[in-house]
Amino acid sequence: MKCVVIHGSPRRGNTWNVLTLIKEEIRKNLDIEFIDIELRKENLPICIGCFNCIYKGEDKCPHKDIMSEIVKEIKEAEALIITSPVYSMQISGLLKNFIDHMSYNFHRPSLFTKKALIITTTAGAGHKDAANYVRSVLNYWGFNHVQTLPIAYRSRELTEKNKIKVLEGGKKFSEELKSKKIHKPSLKSVVMFNLWKAMSKEKYEEGSADYDYWHSEDMSKGVFSPQVPIGILKKLMGTIIYGLMNK
Ligand SMILES: Cc1cc2nc3c(=O)[nH]c(=O)nc-3n(C[C@H](O)[C@H](O)[C@H](O)COP(=O)(O)O)c2cc1C
Structure with missing residues (x-):
């Protein structure tokens, strides 16, 4: 290691x-x-x-x-x-x-x-x-x-x-x-992840580092990194935050 x-x-x-x-x-x-x-x-x-x-x-x-x-x-x-x-x-x-x-x-x-x-x-x-x-x-x-x-x-x-x-x-x-345990993320981490993701689409143009990052295969799909397990409630919270921010 x-x-x-x-x-x-x-x-x-x-x-x-x-x-x-x-x-x-x-x-x-x-x-x-x-x-x-x-x-x-x-x-x-x-x-x-x-x-x-x-x-x-x-x-x-x-x-x-x-x-x-x-x-x-x-x-x-x-x-x-x-x-x-x-x-x-x-x-x-x-x-x-x-x-x-x-x-x-x-x-x-x-x-x-x-x-x-x-x-x-x-x-x-x-x-x-x-x-x-x-x-x-x-x-x-x-x-x-x-x-x-x-x-x-x-x-x-x-x-x-x-x-x-x-x-x-x-x-x-x-x-x-x-x-070797991968811990579930805190609620704050899930909220921040979705705030940044939503903001990147709103504030940045195609070709900017943030826009491209959040539109990548891994980041565009879920409410958190696919490398980390996430519980159903936090998943729901992430979806709601992202939805609200996009509105
Ligand atoms: C520039 C400077 C500022 C410091 N400020 C503080 C401080 O604000 N509060 C404190 O308790 N000790 C302060 N110290 C003491 C250091 O935090 C302490 O001695 C530390 O263990 C030094 O680590 P080092 O030996 O790895 O450099 C300061 C030391 C220096 C050199």
């Missing part, structure tokens, strides 16, 4: 220590290959807000040479670990810049079978908010399962209590990956 790691700290410090510990724990439970991507080494320029990825397609991003390599790895892997220290009560600018380059995934979610673990560390506060923010982003991108591990690193060394928390988090994530 492949797992991509996006390390969002500009150094190998507290967050890297937690990551190293959790990788060791996951390795004990699973046959897994980690593909480490340290964002500081990628030298990804700041997102210039050109809207190319959203309107024309991600292949038109001025930084596509760097981004396409990373996205290729994510697409080929079953799992993703994203890490960040807390800076000014939120994720690092390094990670935010990467997320900004992935913004087209809000319009065209596609990572429906992927599972993720988010690690955040802080000296005092903000770790839960930062982890929840990244979880929300990944849910919008389509992720099937997202686990968070916010750690308050209040002393030089990782405390015994936090060490146990990290190891338990590693076990839990390993079990999730081992299960």
